[in-house]
Amino acid sequence: MTTHYGPAVHTPAENDGGPPSEAPAPPGHHRPRRSRFGRPWRGRPKDPRWVRPAFLALLTATALLYLYNLDASGWANSFYSAAVQAGSQSWKAFFFGSLDAGNAITVDKPPAALWPMALAVRIFGLSSWSILVPEVLMGVGTVAVVYAAVRRRFSPAAGLIAGAVLALTPVAALMFRFNNPDALLALLMSLACYLVVRALEDGRSKWLVWAGVAIGFAFLAKTLQAFLILPALALVYGVCAPVRLRRRLGQLALATAAIVVSGGWWVAVVELWPASSRPYVGGSQNNSFLELTFGYNGLGRLNGEETGSVGGGGGPGGGGGGQWGETGWDRMFNSEIGGQISWLLPAALILLVAGLLATRRAARTDAVRASFLVWGGSLLTTAAVFSYMAGIFHQYYTVALAPYLAAVVGMGAATLWERRGRIWASLALAAAVTASAAWGYVLLGRTPEYLPWLRMPVLAGGLVAALGLVFAGRLGRRTALAAAGLGLVASLAAPTAYTLSTVREGHSGSIVTAGPSGASMRGGGPGGGGFPGGGNAPGRGQGQGQSQGGPGGGGFPGGGTAPGTGGNNQNGQAPNGQMPNGQAPNGQMPNGQSNQNGPAGEGGRMGGAGGGGMGGLLNGAEVGSEAKKLLAADADSYTWVAAAVGSQNAASYQLGTGEPVMAIGGFNGTDPSPTLAQFKEYVADGRIHYFIAGGGTGGGMGGDSGSASRITSWVEATFKEVTVGSATFYDLTAPTD
Numbered sequence: 059m060t061t062h063y064g065p066a067v068h069t070p071a072e073n074d075g076g077p078p079s080e081a082p083a084p085p086g087h088h089r090p091r092r093s094r095f096g097r098p099w100r101g102r103p104k105d106p107r108w109v110r111p112a113f114l115a116l117l118t119a120t121a122l123l124y125l126y127n128l129d130a131s132g133w134a135n136s137f138y139s140a141a142v143q144a145g146s147q148s149w150k151a152f153f154f155g156s157l158d159a160g161n162a163i164t165v166d167k168p169p170a171a172l173w174p175m176a177l178a179v180r181i182f183g184l185s186s187w188s189i190l191v192p193e194v195l196m197g198v199g200t201v202a203v204v205y206a207a208v209r210r211r212f213s214p215a216a217g218l219i220a221g222a223v224l225a226l227t228p229v230a231a232l233m234f235r236f237n238n239p240d241a242l243l244a245l246l247m248s249l250a251c252y253l254v255v256r257a258l259e260d261g262r263s264k265w266l267v268w269a270g271v272a273i274g275f276a277f278l279a280k281t282l283q284a285f286l287i288l289p290a291l292a293l294v295y296g297v298c299a300p301v302r303l304r305r306r307l308g309q310l311a312l313a314t315a316a317i318v319v320s321g322g323w324w325v326a327v328v329e330l331w332p333a334s335s336r337p338y339v340g341g342s343q344n345n346s347f348l349e350l351t352f353g354y355n356g357l358g359r360l361n362g363e364e365t366g367s368v369g370g371g372g373g374p375g376g377g378g379g380g381q382w383g384e385t386g387w388d389r390m391f392n393s394e395i396g397g398q399i400s401w402l403l404p405a406a407l408i409l410l411v412a413g414l415l416a417t418r419r420a421a422r423t424d425a426v427r428a429s430f431l432v433w434g435g436s437l438l439t440t441a442a443v444f445s446y447m448a449g450i451f452h453q454y455y456t457v458a459l460a461p462y463l464a465a466v467v468g469m470g471a472a473t474l475w476e477r478r479g480r481i482w483a484s485l486a487l488a489a490a491v492t493a494s495a496a497w498g499y500v501l502l503g504r505t506p507e508y509l510p511w512l513r514m515p516v517l518a519g520g521l522v523a524a525l526g527l528v529f530a531g532r533l534g535r536r537t538a539l540a541a542a543g544l545g546l547v548a549s550l551a552a553p554t555a556y557t558l559s560t561v562r563e564g565h566s567g568s569i570v571t572a573g574p575s576g577a578s579m580r581g582g583g584p585g586g587g588g589f590p591g592g593g594n595a596p597g598r599g600q601g602q603g604q605s606q607g608g609p610g611g612g613g614f615p616g617g618g619t620a621p622g623t624g625g626n627n628q629n630g631q632a633p634n635g636q637m638p639n640g641q642a643p644n645g646q647m648p649n650g651q652s653n654q655n656g657p658a659g660e661g662g663r664m665g666g667a668g669g670g671g672m673g674g675l676l677n678g679a680e681v682g683s684e685a686k687k688l689l690a691a692d693a694d695s696y697t698w699v700a701a702a703v704g705s706q707n708a709a710s711y712q713l714g715t716g717e718p719v720m721a722i723g724g725f726n727g728t729d730p731s732p733t734l735a736q737f738k739e740y741v742a743d744g745r746i747h748y749f750i751a752g753g754g755t756g757g758g759m760g761g762d763s764g765s766a767s768r769i770t771s772w773v774e775a776t777f778k779e780v781t782v783g784s785a786t787f788y789d790l791t792a793p794t795d
Contacts, residue, residue, distance in 0.1 A: 105214065106214075109214040112214070112218055113205060113214070113217070113218065113221075116201065116205065116218055116221050116222065116225070117198055117201060117202060117221075119225070120197065120198050120201050120221075120225040121194065121195075121198050123225065123231065123557075123561060124194040124197050124198070124231065124234050124235050124561070125191070125194055126561050126562075127561060127562060127563075127564070128186065128187060128190050128191070128194065128235060129185075129186040129187055129190075129564075130563065130564030131186060131190065131235065131236065131564040131565050131566055132186055132564060132566055133186065133189070133566065133709075133713055134186070134189065134190060134236050134237045134565065134566055135236065135237055135238055135566070135567065135568055135570075136566070136706060136709040136710055136713055137157075137165065137568060137705050137706055137709055137725060138165065138171075138172065138175075138237045138238060138239075139189055139237060139709065139713055140157055140158065140705070140708070140709035140712045140713055140719075141155055141156065141157050141164075141165050141169075141172050141176075142172055142175040142176045142179055142189055142237070143159075143179065143184055143712065143713060143716070144156050144157060144158050144159045144161075144712075144718065145169070145172055145173070145175075145176030145179075146176050146177075146179035146180045146184065147159040147718075148161065150336075151337075152169070152172075152173065152176050153169070154169065154328070154336060154337050155167070155168065155169025155172050156337045157337075157340065157705055157708065157709065157712075157721050158698065158708070158712060158718035158719055158720060158721065159718045160697040160698045160718040160720065160745075161336070161337040162337060162338065162698065162718075162720045162721065162731070162732070163337050163338040163339075163340045163705075163720075163721055163724050163729065163731055164337050164338065164339055164340045165340055165341075165705075165725075166340045166341025166342075166350065166354065166355065166724065166725055167239055167279070167280060167281065167341075167355070168277070168278040168279065168280075168281060168324060168325075168347075169278070169324075170239075170242060170275055170278035170279045170324075171238075171239035171241070171242040171243070171279045171280070174192040174196075174242070175188070175189050175192050175193075175237060178191065178192050184713075184716070189237055190235060190236070190237060193233075193234055193235060193236060193237055193241045194234060194235060196234060196241040196242055196244075196245045197225075197230065197233075197234025197235075197241060197245075198234075199245050200224065200230075200234070200241075200244050200245045200248050200461055201221045201224050201225050202221070203245070203248045203249050203252050203461075204217075204220050204221055204224050204248055204252075204461050204464050204465050204468075205217040205218065205220060205221040206252060207220075207248070207251060207252040207255055207429075207433075207465060208220040208221075208429075208465050208468040208469055208472075210255065210256075210259075211255070211259075211425055211426050211429050211469075212426075212429075212468065212469055212472040212473070213472050215472065216468040216469060216471060216472030217468060218468075219467065219468040219471055219472075219546065220464045220465050220467060220468025220469070221464070221468075222550065223402060223463070223464040223467050223468065223550070224460055224461055224463075224464035226550055226553050226554045226557050227399065227401070227402075227457075227460045227463070227464070227553060227557070228397065228398055228399075228401075228553055228556040228557045228559075228560050228572035228573050228577075229398040229399050229453070229454055229456050229457045229460060229572045230244075230457055230460040230557075231557040231560045231561055231572060232398075232454060232457070232560050232565065232570060232571070232572035233454055233457040234457075235561065235565075236454075236565060236570060238454065239279045239280045240280065240454060240455065240457050240458065241457075242276075242279045243276050243279045243280045243283065243284065243458060244457055244458055244460065244461055246272045246273070246275055246276035246279065246284070247272075247273070247276055247284065247287065247436070247458065247461065248461040249269075249272045250269045250272040250273050250276070250287070250291070251269075251287070251291070251432050251433055251436055251461070251462070251465070253265045253266070253268050253269035253272060254266065254269045254291050254294070254295060254432050255425070255428065255429050255432055257269065257295060257299065257309075258294070258295060258298055258299055258300070258423075258425055258428040258429075258432070259300075259425050260300065261299050261300045261301035261305070261309075263309045263312055266295065266309050266310070266312065266313045267312050267313055267316045268316075269291070269313060269316075270312070270313035270314065270315070270316030270317040270320065271316050271317075271320040273285070273288065273317050273320075273321070274316060274317040274318070274319065274320025274321030274322070275320055275321065276321075277317070277321035278320075278321055278324055281350075281351050281355045281356065282351060282352075282355065282356045282359075283455075283458065284321075286439055286440050286443055286458075287435070287436040287439055287440060289439065290431075290432070290435030290436055290438075290439045291432060291435070291436070292310055293435070294428060294431045294432050294435060295309070295310060296310060297422070298422060298423055298424075298427070298428045298431065299423070300423040325347055325348070325351075328347045329346070329347060329348065333345055338724075338729065338731035338732075340705070340721075340724040340725060340729060340731075341354050341355065341724060341725065341729065342354065342729070343729070343730060345731070359447055359449035359450060359451075360443075360447050360448065360449060382448075382449065382450055382451040382452075383395075383451060385445065385446050385447070385448055386445060386446070387445055388445075389444065389445040389446075390403060390441055390444065390445060390456065390459075391403070393504060393578070394453060394578050395453055395456060395578070396501055396504070397501050397504060397505070397556060397572070397573045397577040397578060398453045398454070398456050398571065398572050398573070398577075398578060399456035399457075399459050399460060399463070400497070400501070401494070401497065401498055401501060401549075401552060401553040401556075402463060402467055402494055402549060402553070403441075403459075403463060403497075404490075404493035404494065404497050405467060405490040405491070405493050405494040405549065406437065406463045406466045406467050406470070408470075408486060408489050408490045408493060409466055409467060409469070409470020409471060409473075409474070409486070409490050410430060410434040410437070410466050410470060412470055412473070412474055412483070412486040412490075413426075413427075413430040413434075413466075413469060413470045413473045413474075414427065414430055414431075414434075415482075416473050416474070416477060416483070417430065417473075426473070429465075429469060430466070430469060430470075433462050433465040433466050433469065434462070434466050436462045437459060437462035437463055437466055440458055440459055440462065441459055444456065444458075444459070452569055453569075453571045453572075453578050454569075454570055454571065454572075470490070471487070471490070474486050474487045474490075475487065475530075475542065478527070478530040478531045478538065479531035480531065481531075483531075484527055484528055484529070484530050484531055485528060487524075487527045487530065487542075487545075488524035488525070488527040488528045489524070491520050491523050491524045491527060491545035491548065491549060492520060492521065492524040494520060494545075494548070494549035495516055495517050495519065495520020495521060495523075495524070495548045495549065496517065496520070498516045498517075498520070498548075498549070498551070498552035498553070499513050499514075499516055499517040499552075501552060502516065502552050502555075504576065504577070505573070505574050505575070505576045505577055507576075508555075508559065508574040508575075508576075508577075509555055512551065512552065512555060515548075515551070516548055516551050516552050519544055519545075519547065519548035519551070520545065520548035520549065522541075522544060523541050523542070523544040523545030523548055524545065525541075526538070526540070526541025526544070526545075527541050527542065527545060530542070556572060556573040556574070556577065557572070559572075559573055559574040559577075560572040560573060568706065679706075679707055679710040679711070679785075680710070681710055681711055681713075681714030681715070681785075682782070682783040682784065682785065684782045684783045685711070685714075685782050685783060685785045685787075686714055686715050688748070688780070688782050688787065689711065689715045689717060689747070689748060690715055690717065692747070693715070693717045693747075695744075695747075696744070696745060696746060696747045697718065697740075697745040697746070698717075698718045698719055698720040698740075698745060698746045698747070699711075699715060699717040699718065699719060699746075699747050699748065700719045700720070700746070700747060700748040700749065700750050700787070701719065701720035701721075701722055701737070701746050701748075701749050701750070702719060702720070702721065702722065702749070702750035702752075703721075703722045703723055703727045703750075703752070703766045703769075703770060704721065704722075704723065704724075704725065704726065704727040704766075705721040705724055705725045706725070707721075707750065707752065708720060708721035708722075708750075709721070711750060719750075720732075720740075720746060722737070722765070722766050722769055723764065723765060723766035727764070727766045728764060728766070729765075730764070730765045731765070732765070732769075733765055734765060734768045734769055734772060737769050737772075738772070741790045744791070746790050747789070747790060747791065748780070748787045748788065748789060748790060749769075749770075749773045749777070749787065749788040749790055750785070750786075750787055751779075751785075751786035751787065751788065752786070773788050773790070774788065775794075776793055776794060777789055777790055777792060777793055777794060778792045778793070778794055
């Protein structure tokens with residue numbers, strides 16, 4: 059490994075993944091020519107022969123791991139799967155990210171993450187595989203980017219360690235097999251860090267501009283979360299780039315312009331498009347994407363003031379408990395989050411400090427130190443925001459940390475290994491391994507029934523390896539390598555076990571978690587993946603009888619009443635039990651038990667490993683064959699075969715029938731779209747055939763004054779009820795007498 063001090067020199071032969079710059083062959087000698095077909099396998103001329111095959115093996119193993127049992131998740135998050143289906147049927151829905159091909163309302167995010175999946179569905183047809191394989195490819199791509207970034211300034215082994223750490227992080231294995239926007243976000247943010255590192259090596263503007271483009275498209279995946287690492291990246295480049303200050307400032311201005319153009323073109327089109335001819339912007343209260351960006355998806359996530367949310371956030375930081383979990387400096391380590399991402403986080407923090415210490419005397423432009431600052435700064439910035447944000451926060455958000463954490467581990471391990479002859483470096487290596495083993499022991503203890511035999515080998519192996527690493531500089535190379543290998547195995551064994559548990563089971567619904575049952579606890583017991591508002595969700599429900607709608611079914615978060623205004627609460631609400639005031643479908647809470655009446659019919663486990671669900675709000679409905687037959691009759695005569703309150707309820711019927719279903723009120727049923735007057739106009743024009751009873755939160759948070767509640771009341775008073783199987787519909791073409 060070559061460590062660079064002073065101004066970085068761009069040497070493609072050693073650092074690039076592209077064609078090496080070779081010196082002319084000596085007179086009388088002919089350089090052997092390499093086949094263009096052999097080079098991808100062999101790699102760079104100066105690499106040992108094992109490097110490129112090992113890298114390709116890493117990517118292949120990652121792909122196979124993430125593809126395993128992929129279709130068990132069914133539609134995964136049916137909210138996004140419905141939008142993917144709509145985008146495969148209508149280019150207008152594709153562009154706007156509409157939930158249905160009739161373009162009534164959009165998802166509550168920009169559509170970039172939907173585009174690869176929608177294109178795959180257009181090519182291969184609608185299936186779980188065509189929706190989720192693009193996510194797997196994004197995961198493999200992210201591993202490749204992290205490997206390439208670490209390998210450039212460190213060693214091939216460092217890149218392989220970083221790639222393996224990323225691939226075996228439980229939350230990464232979850233989200234790179236799921237259809238939320240987080241997979242594309244993680245890929246693009248990793249690419250942005252890689253490009254900034256390239257720019258720091260030689261000061262060329264093109265790398266920084268391309269980094270801006272990556273961040274701009276990341277904004278179109280998950281709005282302002284893409285900007286969390288901007289301060290760190292800008293500060294590192296502004297201080298460490300190997301060009302004059304004036305040029306650095308100009309380059310940062312160009313990168314900012316690239317962000318605005320690459321992320322703002324779509325925003326400009328949406329805002330300038332006449333509202334009357336485009337879908338309503340889901341998640342907003344004023345049909346404005348800017349309002350959605352800076353409100354519900356922006357500042358509201360930080361301070362908890364999210365208009366239209368299913369619940370507020372916690373109090374300001376400092377350890378306050380809120381409806382989305384405890385906030386504070388230790389949030390990434392607590393019982394809700396720890397098993398998702400924090401396995402190697404203590405080691406990463408130790409290695410980051412050690413890496414900066416090792417380069418403390420380097421020149422301002424040292425590219426090795428700059429790499430630590432880019433990836434470490436991104437890790438710390440994102441973790442700090444996640445730790446203290448008081449608004450909506452789900453465990454799977456932490457996948458954003460996985461690439462940064464993996465890169466820091468790979469870089470730090472390589473840096474200390476090279477300096478293992480110095481006592482401080484060997485002690486730091488030993489401390490990192492000890493921290494990983496000890497923390498793995500603690501995290502495994504949180505799920506005592508899952509592989510109970512693994513805890514002691516992880517701890518013992520880590521301690522033995524740490525003892526060997528203390529003396530690594532005095533031991534023979536083989537013995538030192540054996541200690542390092544044992545330390546790596548001990549550090550990765552526990553997260554690998556959680557990752558294998560994750561890929562063995564399907565995950566569906568809006569709130570999913572990685573690992574075995576009980577790996578993430580919220581709401582007071584194991585597996586409570588998320589009843590905001592402090593509602594009792596853990597354990598087995600005790601529902602008996604039926605929820606009749608209104609207040610009788612138990613309170614919803616924030617004080618709202620149970621969804622629906624009548625009927626037997628079918629369509630994903632709470633069949634065979636009461637509403638989620640501790641009860642659940644068929645008397646079981648999703649603490650790893652099967653969901654019998656929700657999307658598990660598609661092969662998924664409701665809410666993932668212990669994820670929660672609120673009936674038709676967070677998880678879809680089971681659509682029977684009789685209901686499909688009813689909605690399919692004369693479907694071509696209508697823009698929407700049905701309308702339902704809440705996006706998950708509507709999505710289930712849309713995916714089940716293949717026909718557009720209008721989601722009244724958007725995801726929560728709280729968006730003011732359509733208004734009662736607009737809905738009446740659609741009905742009068744013969745554009746909607748049926749209204750599906752139940753779903754969403756009805757009148758919105760804490761009252762019955764919402765648009766969805768008024769529409770529901772009007773429909774029930776005006777049209778004939780049709781019962782098919784266990785589901786209730788209202789025929790909007792058949793008024794009552």
